[in-house]
Amino acid sequence: KPINERQRLPVVPQGIERDDFLKALAELKGQLGAEHVEVNDKPLRDGWYMEHPNTHDMMTILDEEELVASAVVYPSNTEEVQEIVRWANKYRIPIFPISMGRNLGYGGAAPRVRGSVTIDLGKRMNKILDINPEDYTCLVEPGVSFYALYEAIQEKGYDHMWIDSPDLGGGSVLGNTIDRGVGYTPYGDHWACHSGLEVVLPTGEAIRTGMGALPGNNTWQSFPYGFGPYSDGIFSQSNYGIVTKMGMTLMPNPGGYESFLYTFQKEEDLAPLMEIIRPLRISNILENVAQVRHVTQAIAARGLPRATFFSSSGPIPNNIIHAAAAKTPVGDHTWAYYGMSYGPAHIRAHKLALVDSEFLKIPGAKKIDTSTLPPDEYFWARDRVAAGVPDIHELRWVNWTPNGAHIAFSPVSPIRGTDATALFALGKAAHDKYGIDFFPAFCVGLREMHLIVEIVFDRDDVKARKAALDCLRDLVDEAAELGYGEYRTHLVLMDQVAKTYSWNDGAIMKFNEKLKDALDPNGILAPGRCGIWPKRYRGRGWEM
Amino acid sequence: KPINERQRLPVVPQGIERDDFLKALAELKGQLGAEHVEVNDKPLRDGWYMEHPNTHDMMTILDEEELVASAVVYPSNTEEVQEIVRWANKYRIPIFPISMGRNLGYGGAAPRVRGSVTIDLGKRMNKILDINPEDYTCLVEPGVSFYALYEAIQEKGYDHMWIDSPDLGGGSVLGNTIDRGVGYTPYGDHWACHSGLEVVLPTGEAIRTGMGALPGNNTWQSFPYGFGPYSDGIFSQSNYGIVTKMGMTLMPNPGGYESFLYTFQKEEDLAPLMEIIRPLRISNILENVAQVRHVTQAIAARGLPRATFFSSSGPIPNNIIHAAAAKTPVGDHTWAYYGMSYGPAHIRAHKLALVDSEFLKIPGAKKIDTSTLPPDEYFWARDRVAAGVPDIHELRWVNWTPNGAHIAFSPVSPIRGTDATALFALGKAAHDKYGIDFFPAFCVGLREMHLIVEIVFDRDDVKARKAALDCLRDLVDEAAELGYGEYRTHLVLMDQVAKTYSWNDGAIMKFNEKLKDALDPNGILAPGRCGIWPKRYRGRGWEM
Ligand SMILES: Cc1cc2nc3c(=O)[nH]c(=O)nc-3n(C[C@H](O)[C@H](O)[C@H](O)COP(=O)(O)OP(=O)(O)OC[C@H]3O[C@@H](n4cnc5c(N)ncnc54)[C@H](O)[C@@H]3O)c2cc1C
Ligand SMILES: Cc1cc2nc3c(=O)[nH]c(=O)nc-3n(C[C@H](O)[C@H](O)[C@H](O)COP(=O)(O)OP(=O)(O)OC[C@H]3O[C@@H](n4cnc5c(N)ncnc54)[C@H](O)[C@@H]3O)c2cc1C
Numbered sequence A, B: 001k002p003i004n005e006r007q008r009l010p011v012v013p014q015g016i017e018r019d020d021f022l023k024a025l026a027e028l029k030g031q032l033g034a035e036h037v038e039v040n041d042k043p044l045r046d047g048w049y050m051e052h053p054n055t056h057d058m059m060t061i062l063d064e065e066e067l068v069a070s071a072v073v074y075p076s077n078t079e080e081v082q083e084i085v086r087w088a089n090k091y092r093i094p095i096f097p098i099s100m101g102r103n104l105g106y107g108g109a110a111p112r113v114r115g116s117v118t119i120d121l122g123k124r125m126n127k128i129l130d131i132n133p134e135d136y137t138c139l140v141e142p143g144v145s146f147y148a149l150y151e152a153i154q155e156k157g158y159d160h161m162w163i164d165s166p167d168l169g170g171g172s173v174l175g176n177t178i179d180r181g182v183g184y185t186p187y188g189d190h191w192a193c194h195s196g197l198e199v200v201l202p203t204g205e206a207i208r209t210g211m212g213a214l215p216g217n218n219t220w221q222s223f224p225y226g227f228g229p230y231s232d233g234i235f236s237q238s239n240y241g242i243v244t245k246m247g248m249t250l251m252p253n254p255g256g257y258e259s260f261l262y263t264f265q266k267e268e269d270l271a272p273l274m275e276i277i278r279p280l281r282i283s284n285i286l287e288n289v290a291q292v293r294h295v296t297q298a299i300a301a302r303g304l305p306r307a308t309f310f311s312s313s314g315p316i317p318n319n320i321i322h323a324a325a326a327k328t329p330v331g332d333h334t335w336a337y338y339g340m341s342y343g344p345a346h347i348r349a350h351k352l353a354l355v356d357s358e359f360l361k362i363p364g365a366k367k368i369d370t371s372t373l374p375p376d377e378y379f380w381a382r383d384r385v386a387a388g389v390p391d392i393h394e395l396r397w398v399n400w401t402p403n404g405a406h407i408a409f410s411p412v413s414p415i416r417g418t419d420a421t422a423l424f425a426l427g428k429a430a431h432d433k434y435g436i437d438f439f440p441a442f443c444v445g446l447r448e449m450h451l452i453v454e455i456v457f458d459r460d461d462v463k464a465r466k467a468a469l470d471c472l473r474d475l476v477d478e479a480a481e482l483g484y485g486e487y488r489t490h491l492v493l494m495d496q497v498a499k500t501y502s503w504n505d506g507a508i509m510k511f512n513e514k515l516k517d518a519l520d521p522n523g524i525l526a527p528g529r530c531g532i533w534p535k536r537y538r539g540r541g542w543e544m
Helices: A018-032 A078-091 A146-155 A173-178 A267-282 A295-300 A318-326 A345-359 A378-386 A393-400 A417-434 A462-481 A491-500 A503-519 B018-032 B078-091 B146-155 B173-178 B267-282 B295-300 B318-326 B345-359 B378-386 B393-400 B417-434 B462-481 B491-500 B503-519
Strands: A037-039 A071-073 A095-098 A117-120 A128-132 A137-140 A194-200 A206-208 A242-249 A257-264 A290-294 A335-342 A404-409 A411-414 A440-444 A448-458 B037-039 B071-073 B095-098 B117-120 B128-132 B137-140 B194-200 B206-208 B242-249 B257-264 B290-294 B335-342 B404-409 B411-414 B440-444 B448-458
Touching: A018 A037, A018 A071, A018 A078, A078 A095, A078 A117, A078 A194, A078 A242, A128 A146, A146 A173, A173 A242, A206 B503, A257 A267, A257 A345, A257 A378, A267 A290, A267 A335, A267 A345, A267 A417, A267 A440, A290 A295, A295 A318, A295 A335, A295 A393, A335 A345, A335 A378, A345 B345, A378 A393, A393 A404, A393 A448, A404 A462, A411 A417, A417 A440, A417 A448, A417 A462, A448 A462, A462 A491, A491 A503, A503 B206, A503 B503, B018 B037, B018 B071, B018 B078, B078 B095, B078 B117, B078 B194, B078 B242, B128 B146, B146 B173, B173 B242, B257 B267, B257 B345, B257 B378, B267 B290, B267 B335, B267 B345, B267 B417, B267 B440, B290 B295, B295 B318, B295 B335, B295 B393, B335 B345, B335 B378, B378 B393, B393 B404, B393 B448, B404 B462, B411 B417, B417 B440, B417 B448, B417 B462, B448 B462, B462 B491, B491 B503
Parallel strands: A071 A117, A095 A117, B071 B117, B095 B117
Antiparallel strands: A037 A071, A128 A137, A137 A242, A194 A206, A194 A242, A257 A335, A290 A335, A290 A440, A404 A448, A411 A448, A440 A448, B037 B071, B128 B137, B137 B242, B194 B206, B194 B242, B257 B335, B290 B335, B290 B440, B404 B448, B411 B448, B440 B448
């Protein structure tokens, strides 16, 4: 796509004159150093995963000038974050904190309000403050990626501790966790595994949660709760504070591990499979957040463009996918279960035998002999991730379209055949309606599963973008009709998703707004994130 | 103790005239039915565990007229709770919700502010609203005890699901959980195991948290977080809302279990034992919240009064305790580790062998052949509790003194020899100073341990009560000096404990107060609980 090389005028946040804004920025430059305040007046470049922009969403679903930052600032410590917050209050300028800004599929680095000043915390606040080999914990700043944490642990020779990484290892441990992201070892529920936050409030004060509030403590990372109200939760998926430090627990090396892969032939196998998975998962025979993936995404994950297989428009036909699958080392199938068993060999044998006898009850189910799979096969990416080794193989399915971008639909349900079937049917119908290929993957938590549907689209094709967004909007509402809600969503869909959580006349949003107004009276921090608008913005047409 | 049988004038909350108060109560009677509003004008009877009072703390550490309710009301559903809250706002009357009021050691059923109207939720709101045998979850009202939940599951024949109970099974599942209590199976961290709340806010609105906010959902009890800020935590150990329903996950029957007991001879064995326990616990070889108990409490747990062994004042001498211990089936020791291994026999064998080889590294360590222990032995109470079977054997050590009452000191530390030694020394010195017998028990969580020190005292002996309280006050401050804080505390100590969480000039309390003022502008809900005073009370000498 041709990039317009001329200098752009920076977008200015609503309600402030351009000159006043530039003066305010100059003041901030005086405080942080001119080189740590960047006006966003250069061409918007999308880059790629490892060199992503912090000014906008590199996988934008709207025009990229829509959710765009006016400037980006780079604090180096908590005090500077506090200064920025006080500055924002003084001038009523919306600020939007990111850790590393790799929130792809959910909005990337973009702010919700056009012209916000993005606080890129990760660039300079990227220290691992502690790795504790006795307590199996660490304390990180926003700029520590899963890769960086993994490497630091390896470097110290701490073989006894694992990290848990999401599918892509380049994101920030802190950013992913406060957005309540998930990984694929038994420590996959990142939020449940964190312990202790340091937070700068929207009025500039710093607090430490849990045991962190006790001076001289040695328990901040080992006991999450502290005394009194346990407030960490309200800083996840919210706009109530800027998290500047986070404690995280580390998984003990289980003393052995072994991935496995089962394939299932028919679409209808999904329901009985889920019924088999549920009790095994709740009993920890299936131990990790495993994935049940559809074959279409397996084909896409090979990294070849869709045009290799099919050059017409509309969803790629089943027979083409199955023909392609038949030629892969894994062979033809509809669903694949990627799992891992942990512990010494004889303990694994016990669990794997149980899994095997249960899974094979489904006619046509096959245990794949993974020793025959070539090193580049997707299976090995799942193997690494489930062993806590960061990876980026998963990016490959983004090649499915030219200028590949994606946006996620992520509803939650119990682990049940009926729910899986209902969600699959819902997703399929909407994708068919909009002529989009359907990539469903069920990530099975403990008592619940996240269905992650990734819509891959050509981000330079306005029609494709619109189809993807329309499809998603339908999906959110249709799912809500059936009682399913999203665990997390894209910036552009936050208002819509928040509205589906409407019990008792929207009581939870009224409650969220009450907290927002108390904590952020000037409404400067990430207005609109997760659908929460501060008083100053409310009812003025900001929702979308 | 002689009870004064004459009718008492009910205590009236400060700031309202007696007549106005009685009129307001009459109005409430009109709303709830006269029989559901009880003025507290009868003699205060302490009763016993199974028939405890709801008007005051049956184990009071102050004069029982100090923290006493003016009236007790009995709502039957969420709407009536909302009515009571609106009524309290109208007349500015402090209300104090309890679930079952068996919070012994931490204040029992007493309100923090003298003359509060106690809302006894448990009496009429005691339904198990759901037990889900597929998802292994339940939904309970405040009046469901661990016994009641256990029995309902047994009755349905749901052998595949366990509950987790604290040491005493008579408390409320909901009340215990929102006070962040603990039990002794792998599901011992009750807060971590809950999923979904219904809460009446201090201004009367009802919210449902997590997936409960989505109409028609089937995920309220299987996915805890929902979308947007995860607000459950601020309703635990707080005074921000009245919880009217709570979801709880149930543990899958592990397919076998086996308790074990090791004894260790010397006080100094504590430090190396903790170093051995830590990695085994974090790796889940030790699977439950086990207890490491001191022999003095083991003797007391036999249920005989202290006078059986020693009739002088001052702490009971070591040699007497050891002589008594030598005569018990377990034999003499200083520390006992009560644990349980879960799963099929060959899986348990693997874990138990590891534990055995590690524990026996400590000279003098002994594995007790528990098959020789008589059925009434304390070990079997731990066995039941670790298998999710509610029990009340634990009450026996309250017989240690006449009119036995107790109050708890519960600091948290990492699982470390140095910390265990420091806390033990600290506790011992303070108990010696005040002439009190020292009952330390370390409850080993995952990366942290709660030291639970129970001071047993004669509640009719003013001097003994004062010694216990003075000792506790010293302990709290001395522990904080060393960086240790309490995970939970008695009503009377809440201000003091909250003050130890003082990082950055008491930033967390200022934050808590900001939330309190936003949510409870009239300051009617449980003023002072966990040290949080609403504006109307702040700085007016209510702290103690
Ligand atoms: C192919 C692919 C696969 C993916 N797989 C997964 C997966 O398996 N699991 C998963 O969870 N995600 C997945 N994602 C989504 C996303 O890439 C990750 O969640 C990523 O870790 C998020 O980016 P980040 O960590 O850099 O967070 P950021 O972008 O830095 O943060 C996310 C959001 O949180 C808020 N925030 C961040 N930091 C702060 C702070 N310090 N204070 C206050 N608010 C803050 C901001 O609103 C920000 O937009 C995937 C994405 C792609 C493209
Ligand atoms: C011998 C002995 C052993 C014990 N062992 C343990 C143990 O192993 N683990 C443990 O955790 N505890 C233990 N305890 C302490 C206590 O008995 C239990 O925690 C008990 O479960 C608490 O009482 P409850 O459940 O009836 O809660 P309640 O007394 O009903 O509630 C506790 C407090 O929470 C608040 N609250 C309750 N319900 C609500 C509501 N619906 N909305 C808002 N606020 C509410 C109130 O402030 C109340 O005072 C022990 C006590 C004794 C005497």
